[in-house]
Amino acid sequence: MRIEARGLRVSLKGREVLRGLDLAAEPGRLTAIIGRNGAGKTTLIKVLAGLVAPRAGAALLDGADIGTWQREPLARALAYLPQERLVHWALTVRAVVALGRLPYRPFGAGESEADRAAIDAALAAMDAAHLADRPVPELSGGERARVLVARALAQEPRVLLADEPAAGLDPAHQLTLFHHLAALAAAGRTVVVALHDLSLAARFCHTIALVHEGRTLAAGAPPEVLSAEHLASAYGITARYQSIEGVPVVLPLDVLP
Amino acid sequence: MTTAPMRTGVTPLLLVGGLAVAALAAFAASLAIGSSGFGLSGAGDAAGLIFWEIRVPRAVLGALVGAALGLSGAALQGYLRNPLAEPGLVGISGGAALGAVLAIHLGLSQAFALALPLGGLIGAAIAMLAVVALAGAHGGPVTLILAGLAVSGIATALTWLALNLSRNPFASVEIVFWLMGSLADRSLTQVWLAAPPILAGLAVLLFLGRALDALTLGEDAARSLGIDVARTRLALVAGTALAVGAATSVTGAIGFVGLLVPHVLRPFVGHRPSLLLPASALAGAIFLLVADIGLRLASPWTDLRIGVLTALIGAPFFVWLVLKTRAELAP
Amino acid sequence: MAAALGACSWLLAHGATAQADAKPARIVSLDLCADQLLIELVERGRIAAVTHLAADPEVSAIWEKGKGIPITRGNAEDVLRYKPDLILAGPFGVAQTVSLLRRLQANVVVVPLASDLEGVRTAVRIVATAVGEKARGEAMIDAFDRRLASIAVAAQASAPSAVVYQVGGAVSVAGNLADVVLAAAGFRNKAAEYRLTRGGQVPLELLAASPPDLIVLTSMADEYRTVVGDNLRHPVLGRLRQQRASIDVPWRLWQCGTPHIAAAIARLAEARAGIEAQRR
Numbered sequence: 097m098r099i100e101a102r103g104l105r106v107s108l109k110g111r112e113v114l115r116g117l118d119l120a121a122e123p124g125r126l127t128a129i130i131g132r133n134g135a136g137k138t139t140l141i142k143v144l145a146g147l148v149a150p151r152a153g154a155a156l157l158d159g160a161d162i163g164t165w166q167r168e169p170l171a172r173a174l175a176y177l178p179q180e181r182l183v184h185w186a187l188t189v190r191a192v193v194a195l196g197r198l199p200y201r202p203f204g205a206g207e208s209e210a211d212r213a214a215i216d217a218a219l220a221a222m223d224a225a226h227l228a229d230r231p232v233p234e235l236s237g238g239e240r241a242r243v244l245v246a247r248a249l250a251q252e253p254r255v256l257l258a259d260e261p262a263a264g265l266d267p268a269h270q271l272t273l274f275h276h277l278a279a280l281a282a283a284g285r286t287v288v289v290a291l292h293d294l295s296l297a298a299r300f301c302h303t304i305a306l307v308h309e310g311r312t313l314a315a316g317a318p319p320e321v322l323s324a325e326h327l328a329s330a331y332g333i334t335a336r337y338q339s340i341e342g343v344p345v346v347l348p349l350d351v352l353p
Numbered sequence: 354m355t356t357a358p359m360r361t362g363v364t365p366l367l368l369v370g371g372l373a374v375a376a377l378a379a380f381a382a383s384l385a386i387g388s389s390g391f392g393l394s395g396a397g398d399a400a401g402l403i404f405w406e407i408r409v410p411r412a413v414l415g416a417l418v419g420a421a422l423g424l425s426g427a428a429l430q431g432y433l434r435n436p437l438a439e440p441g442l443v444g445i446s447g448g449a450a451l452g453a454v455l456a457i458h459l460g461l462s463q464a465f466a467l468a469l470p471l472g473g474l475i476g477a478a479i480a481m482l483a484v485v486a487l488a489g490a491h492g493g494p495v496t497l498i499l500a501g502l503a504v505s506g507i508a509t510a511l512t513w514l515a516l517n518l519s520r521n522p523f524a525s526v527e528i529v530f531w532l533m534g535s536l537a538d539r540s541l542t543q544v545w546l547a548a549p550p551i552l553a554g555l556a557v558l559l560f561l562g563r564a565l566d567a568l569t570l571g572e573d574a575a576r577s578l579g580i581d582v583a584r585t586r587l588a589l590v591a592g593t594a595l596a597v598g599a600a601t602s603v604t605g606a607i608g609f610v611g612l613l614v615p616h617v618l619r620p621f622v623g624h625r626p627s628l629l630l631p632a633s634a635l636a637g638a639i640f641l642l643v644a645d646i647g648l649r650l651a652s653p654w655t656d657l658r659i660g661v662l663t664a665l666i667g668a669p670f671f672v673w674l675v676l677k678t679r680a681e682l683a684p
Numbered sequence: 685m686a687a688a689l690g691a692c693s694w695l696l697a698h699g700a701t702a703q704a705d706a707k708p709a710r711i712v713s714l715d716l717c718a719d720q721l722l723i724e725l726v727e728r729g730r731i732a733a734v735t736h737l738a739a740d741p742e743v744s745a746i747w748e749k750g751k752g753i754p755i756t757r758g759n760a761e762d763v764l765r766y767k768p769d770l771i772l773a774g775p776f777g778v779a780q781t782v783s784l785l786r787r788l789q790a791n792v793v794v795v796p797l798a799s800d801l802e803g804v805r806t807a808v809r810i811v812a813t814a815v816g817e818k819a820r821g822e823a824m825i826d827a828f829d830r831r832l833a834s835i836a837v838a839a840q841a842s843a844p845s846a847v848v849y850q851v852g853g854a855v856s857v858a859g860n861l862a863d864v865v866l867a868a869a870g871f872r873n874k875a876a877e878y879r880l881t882r883g884g885q886v887p888l889e890l891l892a893a894s895p896p897d898l899i900v901l902t903s904m905a906d907e908y909r910t911v912v913g914d915n916l917r918h919p920v921l922g923r924l925r926q927q928r929a930s931i932d933v934p935w936r937l938w939q940c941g942t943p944h945i946a947a948a949i950a951r952l953a954e955a956r957a958g959i960e961a962q963r964r
Contacts, residue, residue: 145577171579182571184434185624198567199579203560231624247570251578388879388887399892406920407889457911522742523851523910530911538853538888538915605911656882 097123097173097254099144099286103153106139113139115310116153121288121303123254126281128297129290131307132331137290138179140307141259144288145176157255171199175253179260179290181244183232189243190228193218196250218249221276223269238265245273255286262291274300294346298322298337306330322346365628368621372635376416379642383412386646410539415645416638417551418536418604421596423637424630426611428558431565431626432589433488435497436616437674440597441608443497444504445480449601450531451508451515452476456602458519466542470550473602478594480504485586534605534660536645543603554596555634557588562627569626607660609667610637616674707816708770708791714758714781715774716743717940718795721811722772723749724942725820732766745936745944760784770814798941800864804828807941828943832868835946835953844897844959846871846952847878849921851913853885856900861941869952871898888920895924897959900952902935931955 099121106114113136121127129137142148143155146162155162157174165173175196183192196218197211207215219225222242232240245261256277262270270293278300281287291297297304298318305315308330314321319337327335327346334349385392387408422440429438440446456462456472487500512531516524564585567575572582601607614636615629622628644662651657710732713719719738722731723746731753737743738750756762760781763771771792773782785792793814798804805825812821846866848856855875856862866873874896878886901916915921924930937948 142573145573147573147576167579167581171577174577176574176577178571178573180571182569182574184569184571185619185626187569187624191623191625192569195566195570195578198563203563244570388889399895402920402923403889403892406918406923407892523912526852526912527910538918540914540918540920542919543914652879652881652887654882656885 097158097286098156099158099174099255099257099288100156101140101144101153102156104140104143104150104155105152106136106143106148106150108139113310114143114150117307117311119144119305119312119315121255121286123286124281124284125302126278126287126289126300127303127305128301129288129305129307130292130294130297130330131313135307135330136310137307138259141176141257141288141290145174145257146170147176168199172251173253174255174257175248175251177245177248177256177258177261179263181237181240183240183244186231186233188229188231189224189235190215190219192232192243193224193246193250196247199251214250214252218246221249222246223272238269241265242269242273249276249280253285256280256288258287258289260291261289262293262296270296294322294327294335294348295344298344298346318344328352365622365625368618369628369631369635372632372639376635376638376642379639379646380412380416383415383642383646384408386649388649388652406541407538410541410544411536411645412642413544414539414547414604415536415642417548418600418607419610419638419641420555420634421551421600421637422607422610423614423640424555424558424611424634425593425597426637427615427626427629427633428561428565428589428592429611430615431561431629432568432585433497434568437498437612437671437678439609439611440477440593441606441610442505442612442671443481443484443501444508445477445484445593445597446601446606446608447505447508447512448480448483449473449477449598450606451512452479452598453602454512454515454527454531458515466546470546470599470602473600474550474594474598476508477598477601478590480508481590481593485590529658531605532660533658534607534663535658536604536641539603547599547603550595550599554592554594554599557592558596559630559634561585561588561592562630565626565630605658605660607641607663609663609671610640612674613663613667613670614640616670708768708814710766710768711770711772711815712756712763712766712768713738713772714756714763715772715776715795717798717807717942718772718774718811719750720744720746720940720942720944721795721808722815723753724824725808725812725817726815728753730815732768733763741936743936743939745940745942745947747936760788764788764790772811772814799859799861801832801868804941804943804945808943824943828946831943831946832949835869835950843870843872844956845874845877846898846900847874847886847891847896848900848902849886849891849916850902851910851916852883853881853887853891853915855880855884855886857884861938861945865938865945865948866900866952868949870956871952888915888918892920892924895928897928898952898955899925899928899930901930901932902938903932929955929959 101117101119104114104117117140129140131137139148143150146165149163157165193215197214200211219228222245224242224246227235227239227243232243235243241261241264248256248258262273265273274296277287277289301318303316304318304321306313306321306326313330314326322337327333332352334352336347336349338345387403426439429440429443430436452472452475453469456468461468461472483504484500487503488497513528516527564580567578567580576582615633618629618632618636622632645659648657648659648662709730711722711726711730712733713722714735716735716737719734722734723738733754733756734750735758736755738753739747741747744750756766758778758781763785769791771785771790773792773794775794775797782792793810795807795810798807808821808825812818848862856866856873857875858873863873878890880886931951933948933951938945
């Protein structure tokens with residue numbers, strides 16, 4: 097399912113955050129949204145998830161304005177993983193992941209076989225199966241992050257929107273997560289990820305959208321977007337983009353005056 | 354709902370089933386025990402009169418009001434994501450009492466009997482909206498308690514004022530009833546008045562389980578899981594207003610039940626808000642029935658109101674809870 | 685403020701000498717029971733002020749006579765503006781007010797609570813002496829005694845039982861005036877047989893389990909639609925009243941220990957006669 101933004105204008109608390117932003121994320125691709133702090137990445141993801149209504153412009157899911165989607169079909173089609181890793185009550189890991197199946201369980205229904213399978217698959221994908229009966233407060237930050245990704249995966253969405261899913265994960269788990277996201281994309285889903293780690297973006301994402309001052313400064317394949325001038329205008333840094341053993345790396349060098 | 358046992362080894366079904374049995378037992382005990390001791394005494398049809406017109410209303414109201422308080426406490430805590438929320442502390446019972454007092458002293462309940470639970474209902478709804486507006490779903494525990502204190506304080510002051518203005522010679526006795534609650538000498542009339550709105554409120558609140566589970570992940574994630582948070586909030590206000598409003602209008606404000614019961618049960622339901630709802634309703638009924646039985650047995654030696662008893666048990670628990678929350682929030 | 689100062693200084697000048705004069709001519713009463721005795725013993729012109737309860741039909745046996753008399757709210761400043769030469773206070777009056785008035789050399793007479801028939805006579809005598817109407821006081825007591833004699837009953841072992849059942853389940857405990865009135869009318873006060881709560885209330889269940897021969901209500905029920913009065917509207921009480929005898933004796937007749945309790949005793953005695961007739 098294709099998800100796109102056309103001319104989005106969004107204001108929050110009187111401040112204009114998105115000023116005519118365009119974006120397109122295709123199925124089968126892993127799309128990254130990068131930009132400095134405060135550029136509007138989180139707001140953009142929320143608009144794409146249908147949680148914030150734009151003042152002007154539209155977010156389109158599968159060609160239809162997201163505001164016209166019914167709640168239940170939307171919940172089955174699209175999973176949103178927020179940046180804040182909130183789990184208010186001390187549920188077990190399995191119970192948290194099971195929440196991802198809510199869109200498939202009408203009121204009063206118990207867990208079906210399909211539900212159980214989805215939950216188990218999500219736990220396995222995030223290497224959290226051994227944590228299934230542990231209460232969430234007992235987990236480390238990284239483990240908790242993986243559990244929440246598993247929740248989104250359990251939703252079996254066509255579109256996955258993740259806001260900084262890899263923040264706080266150790267290198268092994270970061271790589272595993274992105275391998276999995278890439279695999280999801282390869283299987284035909286649309287995966288959109290907001291992140292800060294430019295190397296991860298360069299390595300795993302087919303498309304990168306660089307958001308600067310509420311607009312898309314550049315969008316396309318990693319080498320074009322992560323050019324020296326784009327990084328200078330968007331982040332105010334100098335950086336080197338190169339390949340080490342075939343793996344792209346972006347190395348920030350210095351802050352520009 | 355998972356059917357795997359929770360950490361404590363008790364499956365949800367077993368817990369709710371066990372509580373249901375205990376509730377029936379407490380109800381039966383309440384029917385069997387009265388001021389005249391165990392069993393029934395009295396000649397002729399006095400025994401029947403006592404049973405149907407005194408004991409049955411008291412037991413039924415005890416169960417319904419206890420369930421209303423327990424369930425609304427669990428629902429409030431689930432929605433506000435705040436373990437310190439409960440209808441008494443948050444000012445909803447105070448608002449309901451004010452509504453009921455106004456219905457009586459403006460003569461409305463004499464013209465139209467349903468005006469009494471209706472007054473309680475409206476009072477509770479207004480108090481709830483005021484607290485949610487003041488504290489919001491994003492307010493921390495402290496903001497919530499402060500908002501509740503403000504609403505409670507205003508409601509109590511206005512209740513006093515209403516009683517004073519009506520030149521009621523029993524004003525000071527009556528305010529004790531409204532502030533401390535009582536199940537004594539209730540009749541079937543009050544049962545017929547209060548039971549329908551309480552049952553309606555219980556039903557509305559029980560349907561919130563799914564939404565409350567989703568809200569564990571925060572409002573944004575819950576919305577993306579397909580939950581209509583605005584409708585959930587409306588249902589919460591309506592359900593609590595119906596259940597607590599009607600309950601308070603016939604028994605006065607009884608506090609701490611909605612705080613204590615969900616908190617005690619939470620570990621046994623794996624902290625799942627949805628499972629906590631039916632469990633809290635049943636446990637609230639048990640708690641109130643048992644407390645009332647205790648009061649009746651102790652009655653020659655003490656004149657305690659039921660609200661005082663629940664406060665004696667609940668307030669120290671509340672203090673402990675505040676200390677625990679403070680420790681968790683401390684930097 | 686100036687008026688209060690003026691009243692105080694006048695009081696200091698005249699207060700101490702009041703008793704030396706003839707009958708007090710500006711009397712203020714701060715207590716309902718004293719109000720009632722005062723209004724019946726003294727002509728209107730000599731009464732400066734009474735409490736607002738004196739004209740209240742709920743609690744004052746002579747409420748019609750109490751209408752039109754100026755009212756005092758009972759605090760010292762308000763009392764003093766009437767420039768009283770005699771102040772009648774009740775036993776439970778506000779202590780600060782009474783002591784303040786005494787310190788200002790006002791002539792304060794405390795009328796004791798009457799909790800039995802002799803207490804009624806004592807109260808009448810105290811008020812009568814204070815207002816300088818001893819003869820009228822004795823006449824009032826004589827009339828009271830004559831009325832009692834006409835109702836007189838010997839206490840019997842088989843006397844029927846009665847209970848005064850009030851708002852909140854309060855009953856006529858021993859030592860109260862109501863208990864004395866029941867005895868004077870020839871009843872056995874059944875309140876003593878119930879297991880009462882510490883507040884002196886009987887749970888409706890106990891009343892229903894062993895009801896008295898006569899249930900006495902004090903007709904305060906319908907005027908005050910309060911929650912605490914719910915017990916008076918309980919269906920069980922209604923049923924008891926149908927099954928047993930019940931009588932409504934207005935509370936104003938026995939709120940205070942004045943000779944008007946004789947009216948209450950008379951009504952109860954009639955009820956007793958009715959019950960005894962039915963037994964035969």
